[in-house]
Amino acid sequence: MSAVLKVLPEHEAAASVVVQPRAARVVNGGHGAEEAAAPAGPTEAMLGMLLDETPQGILVINAQGVVAYANLAMSVLFPMRSVRQNARLAEQAGMEDIAALVAGARGGQKRVMAEVRVAFKSGKSTLEERVYQAVAAPMPEVSGGVWVMVEDVTGHALTEQIRKDFVTNASHELRTPLSLIHGYIETLKSGMIKGGASLNRCLEVMEKHSKRMMRIIEDMLTISRLEGGDAQLRTEKFNVRGCVEDVLEHLTPLIEARQPVITLKFPEQGGILDADRFYWDQIFTNLIENSLKENPRTGLRIDISGQWTEDECVLMVADDGVGIPAEDVPFVFKRFFRCAKHHSQEIKGTGLGLSIVKRAVEAHGGTIELRSEPGVQTAFIMRVPV
Numbered sequence: 001m002s003a004v005l006k007v008l009p010e011h012e013a014a015a016s017v018v019v020q021p022r023a024a025r026v027v028n029g030g031h032g033a034e035e036a037a038a039p040a041g042p043t044e045a046m047l048g049m050l051l052d053e054t055p056q057g058i059l060v061i062n063a064q065g066v067v068a069y070a071n072l073a074m075s076v077l078f079p080m081r082s083v084r085q086n087a088r089l090a091e092q093a094g095m096e097d098i099a100a101l102v103a104g105a106r107g108g109q110k111r112v113m114a115e116v117r118v119a120f121k122s123g124k125s126t127l128e129e130r131v132y133q134a135v136a137a138p139m140p141e142v143s144g145g146v147w148v149m150v151e152d153v154t155g156h157a158l159t160e161q162i163r164k165d166f167v168t169n170a171s172h173e174l175r176t177p178l179s180l181i182h183g184y185i186e187t188l189k190s191g192m193i194k195g196g197a198s199l200n201r202c203l204e205v206m207e208k209h210s211k212r213m214m215r216i217i218e219d220m221l222t223i224s225r226l227e228g229g230d231a232q233l234r235t236e237k238f239n240v241r242g243c244v245e246d247v248l249e250h251l252t253p254l255i256e257a258r259q260p261v262i263t264l265k266f267p268e269q270g271g272i273l274d275a276d277r278f279y280w281d282q283i284f285t286n287l288i289e290n291s292l293k294e295n296p297r298t299g300l301r302i303d304i305s306g307q308w309t310e311d312e313c314v315l316m317v318a319d320d321g322v323g324i325p326a327e328d329v330p331f332v333f334k335r336f337f338r339c340a341k342h343h344s345q346e347i348k349g350t351g352l353g354l355s356i357v358k359r360a361v362e363a364h365g366g367t368i369e370l371r372s373e374p375g376v377q378t379a380f381i382m383r384v385p386v
């Protein structure tokens with residue numbers, strides 16, 4: 001920052017820096033004679049241009065609390081209340097948090113930091129909140145002067161929130177089966193169960209819940225592998241209809257219980273995908289299992305199809321069951337999300353299936369889309385480049 005300060009002597013600071021159009025500065029780079037005459041160090045114009053290139057907003061406030069300098073990023077970060085130069089910061093609407101930070105840095109003569117939240121209008125009536133980290137510090141070169149740097153950390157804040165939610169949800173999901181198992185262990189220890197049928201029942205419940213925990217943990221590990229980008233796909237050419245048929249075979253007990261009408265529509269040879277078959281088994285298992293388990297009635301129609309064009313393959317798993325209400329559609333791919341109420345609780349899933357499906361499809365460079373008209377058609381459509 002000290003290099004910046006040289007271009008902002010105290011007595012000039014209030015009026016010195018004006019944001020010039022970029023083109024004017026490019027000319028300033030100079031050629032020929034001009035170049036030879038240029039000073040060795042960075043010029044004011046060069047520094048101004050560089051400061052306008054940084055994504056962080058930079059402000060210099062002089063001893064009188066007047067904005068002596070604001071770079072271009074400031075007007076991107078605060079578009080609705082663009083910071084006016086040569087005016088007092090404290091009197092500018094929407095800059096109260098930054099002004100308070102500046103006062104803190106000046107008063108305490110130390111570097112201070114704060115989180116600033118700014119509401120943006122996105123669309124007609126919706127407000128989008130962005131999270132900034134602002135740092136302010138005194139400038140010893142300019143008595144009473146303070147510089148401010150503002151960085152958009154919305155992305156980090158969002159990731160942090162997702163991480164916190166994940167830990168909370170995962171703990172919650174694991175606690176239920178674990179406390180049930182714990183309860184049964186206590187009962188067994190108390191000696192109240194002497195053997196026979198009650199002992200068997202006890203062990204069965206413990207087994208069921210430990211299996212559930214294992215499934216949750218396996219699903220979480222799969223998601224973390226896919227999210228970590230180290231999902232190292234082991235691609236091989238395989239027949240997609242063959243893959244679907246294998247999945248249907250694995251789901252035989254559920255299919256026999258539900259008696260659905262399943263239709264496969266694939267090219268004559270079955271259609272080839274050069275992808276990681278492990279994940280495609282998981283994708284089809286999750287989607288077909290969801291259709292079956294959310295619709296306990298018999299006679300459900302499930303259509304599974306694949307269509308190939310020159311550059312993509314469109315795969316669809318659709319059913320005519322209860323579907324997903326419009327208000328839930330935006331959330332179904334989120335971790336641990338399960339639609340409420342009217343759906344069957346007979347087979348309780350982990351709520352991780354569709355997030356695995358989405359991440360697995362994306363790991364293959366593809367996209368997934370859900371269209372649901374409850375009772376008519378609920379379709380998961382995947383497009384994968386070939």
Ligand SMILES: Nc1ncnc2c1ncn2[C@@H]1O[C@H](COP(=O)(O)OP(=O)(O)O)[C@@H](O)[C@H]1O
Pocket residue numbers: 286290291294319321322323324332337338339340343348349350351352353354355378
């Ligand atoms: N074909 C479908 N029909 C109706 N609801 C569905 C269907 N597929 C998914 N859902 C809903 O989306 C939720 C999330 O699915 P998923 O991530 O696979 O979790 P789960 O472990 O519950 O199967 C399910 O709990 C269910 O409420």
Ligand SMILES: [Mg+2]
Pocket residue numbers: 286289290349350351352353354
């Ligand atoms: Mg599922």
